[in-house]
Every structure is written in structure tokens, then in C-alpha cells.
Amino acid sequence: MRSREWQAFWLSIGFLTRIPMLVRIDYSQKLMNQCSMYFPLVGLLLGALYAGLFTLLSLAWSPLACVLLVMCFHLFITGAFHEDGLADSVDALGGGYTVEKRLEIMKDSRIGTYGTVALVMALGLKAALLMDTQSIWLALLLVPAISRVTPLLLMAFMPYVTDPDKSKSKPVAEAFSRRRLMVSCAFTALIALVFSFWLPGLWLAALTAIITVALLWGWYLQRQLGGYTGDALGASVVFCELVLLLGV
Template identity: 45%
Template sequence: MSRLSHQFQLFLCAVQFLTRIPTPALRDFQPDWISRSARYFPLVGLLVGGGCAAVFWSASLIWSGWLPALLAIAAGVLITGAFHEDGLADTADGLGGGTTVAKRLTIMKDSRIGTYGALALGLTLAIKAAALATLPAGLGAWTLVAAHGAGRGASVLAMRALPYVGDAKVGKWKPSPADLSLAEVLTAVAVAGLPLALSPDGVVGLAILIGAILALAVSLIARRLLGGYTGDVLGAIEQVFELGFVLGVAASLGVANTFSRT
């Protein structure tokens, strides 16, 4: 298999792992391909964000208010099969309800959703939709693409920074993630940053700052309470970064509008 063909297979592996998008069968699949495909997680995020952006833009031509935002978020959930949202809910249940590392990991493996998970998931989606609903169609569409790509980039950075503590036998990630090389991480970060080069003036800084703060907070809490990350924790990191990014764009627009009226 040529190097270019191998990289395309890794990209397809990332698409299969992170979404419900139909793809061709992988040729000569190897167990470590999921870890090696992490460099393309942000690229998959850009594709998911592009689908959400198309829904948001199209819906904004017909409706105003919350409906385009809700439809765009629903599109993302359908494309990914709620993959990251499930991780957020499991992480909230485990970190909020467990008193030891073993109990937290056990709770996170439970398919049932608890109070902490329901609240974290509901509030995250509601706040994201509310912030997105304040944005005009063009800015909202760009925000969705950028947030989805950068959110996956944040999860890849966490994979490099934290040790893996999940159980590969029962986790979503089989086998357990192998250490990412610096080149793989830099590739992921570069891809995640592509939409930022096309960003509207004055919105990127605060969006990245708030997203990074929330993602760092989840990472540090997981490090303290679990000793590292699991697949569910990566999903939670992706979701809170998305949330922070959308909040930052909405806040930047709100501040700009306030100053323009004075």
C-alpha cells in the first residue's frame, strides 16, 4: 500500500470511528489505526461542522430565532450518532457521582444516564443553541465549522498531554490508544486551525480562549479524579470546547454591537 493510500485509509478510519457516515471497507486494517488516524480527527470535525453549517444556513433562510440553531445541532448529533454527547454525559456522571477512581470508571461504563449526565448534556446543548441563535447566518455557519474542527483538535491535544486510564476491553476505543507522536498532534492542530485563517475580524481570540479554558478545566479534573483520560473524557473535552467557542463568538459579536451603538 502506498503512503498516500495508507493516509486515505487512516482518514476513512477516523470517519468510521467518529461518525455514522457510510464509508468503503478498510483494506488491511490494523488494530492501531484508530490511534494513528487521530491526526485526521479535526478534518472529520470540519466535515461534520460543514454539514451542520449547511443546515444552519439553509434553515436561516426560512426561519429565525432558535430553530436554525436547534436544527444544526440536531444534524451534528445525527451525523456522529451522539458520539461525543454520550462521552460528555458519561464523564459528568462518573466524575460527579463516583467517590473513587474505580467507582468513577464503573459509572462511566454504565450505559444508563444519571442526573449529572442529563444536566451536563441538556445545559450544554441548550446554551450552545442559545448562543448560536444570536449569530447571523454567515457567521453562525463559519462558527459551526470552526468549532467542530477545533473541538476535535482539543481532544487530540488531550491525548498527547494525559495518560490513558480506560479499559480497552469494554471501552469504545479498541485497542487502547497508543502514544501520539508530535508530528501527528501538529498535523491535527494545523487542520483544526484551517477555518481560523478565514475568520471574521475580532471573534477568534475570545472564542479560542473560552473554549480552551473549558477544555483545560475538564482535562485537569479528569487528571485529578481519574488519573488521565478515557474515550468518554475526550468526548467531553470536545463538547465543552465547542460550547466555549460558540459562546466566545457570540460574546465578541455582542460586544461589537454594543460599541457600535455608542
């Protein structure tokens, strides 16, 4: 049991990042389902890298330059995984007039006008909001962990829609355990409460961001698609990051 959870943890790292998996993985769809519980923990590890890199870079450059360099590192180490989901989702929902057409656009690897504008605005707003926080390094540490709870809520309470044979996220989406969701939420709540001593209002901003994005984005996806897709999960992370940064 302990070995399987260790594998699930490393599988979640391999799924969300470009970091090589250092353990042998006995891959199965069940293990892929289990690994989603560790998304907030992977976010916290990524946040530690971002915060450490920002602190190191700040010895030589201005805060703005450091924030932009850290964001470049983020896009590299995650393969722009969630940002790609944002661009594909906005392209599909903005340019498709039927559910079938929207799903078809999401599968297209090309990026359109809607996706380009959304991506540029999201990255620019993220940089601006980070510059406005009381503690940039602390925001870089915590935001990646907290924002990765939102896709777990969507997976737990909404149906999955898309072509199952062409989707990378299908193994994660199927049979997601609400019990494991509660563990992830408890872990994230503990993080928010502990660090509220250094970043006042963090717990309230975190709760507001997670619930607001899950409800509004989930409602919109239900209307437009009848459920969620892998790209929509990625977009939810970006949306939650921005709302959370607005709050803090």
C-alpha cells in the same frame, strides 16, 4: 503510504460519525492510532454539512428553528458520540467516590441525574450561544473542527485509564504521535486565521478555548481519575465548543 493515510482518514470518519466508509479499510490498531490526526478535518466536513443545512433551512424557518434542526441533525449523524461522553463523564465524576467506582459508572449505559442535567444545559447553552454569534452559519462551519483539537492534546500528554478490554477508544488512545498532533494543530490554526477575516477574534477565541479546556479539564481528570477515558475525550469536545462559542 498515501493509501494508508487515505484509509486513516476514512477510518476517522467511521469512528466519529455514522457516515458509511466508502473504501476498504485494512484495519489495525496502528491505523486507528493514525486516524486521530484527521479529527479536526472530519469536524470541518461535519461543519460544512451543518452550515449548508442551516443555509437551506433558513429559506423557510426562523434562525432558532434552524439552529435546533441542525443540532438534531448533528446528534443523528454523530450518534451523539461526544454528548454521550459528556453525560457519562459527569455522572461518573459527580457520583463516584473512588477511581474504581467512577470508571464503573462510566461503563454503565444508563444515564443519571448529573448526566441528564449536564446534557440538557450543554445543548441549551449551545443553541443560545449560536443564536448570539455574528454569523451562525460560519460558527456552525468552524466550531466542530476547532473543538476536536482538544481531545488530541489530552491523548498526547495524559495517560489512558479504563478497562482496555471494554473500551472503544483504546486503539485511538495508544501510542498517539505528537508529530501528528502538530499537523492537526497547524491545520486548525490555519483555519482559524483564514476565517478571522469574517469572524473577528476567532483565532484568539479558538486558542483560548483549546488551551483552557485542555488544561482545566485535563487537570481535573488527572485528580479524579489519574488520566483520561474515551468518555472524557468526548466531554472535552463539548466543553471546547461551548467555550469557543462564548468567545466568538
